[in-house]
Amino acid sequence: VSRSAVVELQRFVDRLLLRSVLSSEEQDAILALPTSPAALWAKEDFVRVNEVSSYSCLITSGIVGRFNQLDSGVRQTLAFHIPGEMADLHSAVRPIGVGGLQALTETTILRIPHRAIRETAARYPAVAEALWRDCMYDAAVLMQWTMNVGRRNSKTRLAHLFCEMAIRFGKDGQPAAAFEFGVTQEQLADAVALTSIHVNRSLRALRESGMVTVERRRLTIKDWDRLAHYGEFDPAYLLADTGPYRQKRLLEV
């Protein structure tokens, strides 16, 4: 277990290195974080909405949704998280008002105590900066999500979400052409603030127009350019601080 934990932490470090510069000592500090693994069933809620948790969750396989809930029980998913991401890193610094976590598929995670995260961040300012920046990346995604839900119609909304996930599942800023999204239409509905019924209809329209297919919870992009255009998708908010630009900016410190 301990062996593979380092591998998973390394994946997280690699993610951070896309946007931040960390010395090998700083990287080692992250790799040395204590973890405890957990396995979750599909559809399991593993952090309750108003829970004050004392650890953050690094996803090692599967997909998890962060959500909030109205009293009526209606859910709004605020983010999807995929392996290599921490679903609730923000809780390390502010463990409330964060929403619940739900495993959408069968999922495995590593729990990392807030205490350890904060100690490491306090000791290595560059680690704090990298984690802080990662949280801000998350916030940028949430802003687009809000735009999506507030201002776009059903098909455009879905198209935008699919574009986002394609880039995030992809490598080097290139969209994945097909990937296991593993999400039911109802879970999709929670994310885009529609009914599962209307998601179904919109999905059909997208399929018939030849842009994307979602079959057996596998998403296949047939025509990236048209999908991105239709979904009003500009990947800048995901990618703009990646690559050479990053180096330049960080040398300022």
Next chain:
Amino acid sequence: VSRSAVVELQRFVDRLLLRSVLSSEEQDAILALPTSPAALWAKEDFVRVNEVSSYSCLITSGIVGRFNQLDSGVRQTLAFHIPGEMADLHSAVRPIGVGGLQALTETTILRIPHRAIRETAARYPAVAEALWRDCMYDAAVLMQWTMNVGRRNSKTRLAHLFCEMAIRFGKDGQPAAAFEFGVTQEQLADAVALTSIHVNRSLRALRESGMVTVERRRLTIKDWDRLAHYGEFDPAYLLADTGPYRQKRLLEV
């Protein structure tokens, strides 16, 4: 100018102290941040949507909206910011994907260079933590905003927004009974993802039911309990890390 800048920075520090513990040396480091003042007209866009800025804006008077825009020009406001808050602190660490800033009323701000913020944060880990936490507070507000826009009907949406602003304009976790909101119905519409026309109708309904009045851009809460209940408003996401609980948690570090 320099004299009053310290006063304004002190107001920002006071805000941070609600949720974080800072030594007097750390507080002084924040008070010593360089600033340059600016005055803005009502309705002025002073940070463009895709601008990569090199400073953050501390609001000293007025109200500013953070927004994003579709190609069609439709806006979605993602946050309102009031005096004492930094409208784009997150840009200090990730200066893109942040959206534009718009002065909703006549507004004055202090610009603080990112470079200075990051140097101070790197030097004083507790300052970094406090700023990071402030960003996470912001993110928690944004999450509720997303819920609002995604899952509530027009009147409930407005009621929730008004409750949030009342608490934020208030003191010690008590809602302000009345305050200059200074926002036009069209700007409100951008925030709650409705039409200004529908905002108008919903506002009338809220007024007729005796919960709130918005007149001459001044908001008066007639019946807080009913408004909060109707708006499905729970102030925990704003307040839960304030007060004695905070002390306990921070001693861990």
Next chain:
DNA sequence: CGTAGACTTGACCTGCGTCAACGTGTGTGG
């Protein structure tokens, strides 16, 4: 006292929700 921006109101339209029924696939137990 005139003008421009904000607010107000009405009539009509439409995207999405609701309700209700019916397929379809996958995994379980006999």
Next chain:
DNA sequence: CCACACACGTTGACGCAGGTCAAGTCTACG
């Protein structure tokens, strides 16, 4: 290896919240 169940997906008919268009009215300010 079949059958049965249960969760998920699909489709249709209909209603309504909120959008759109168009016409005023108010208010602040020159």
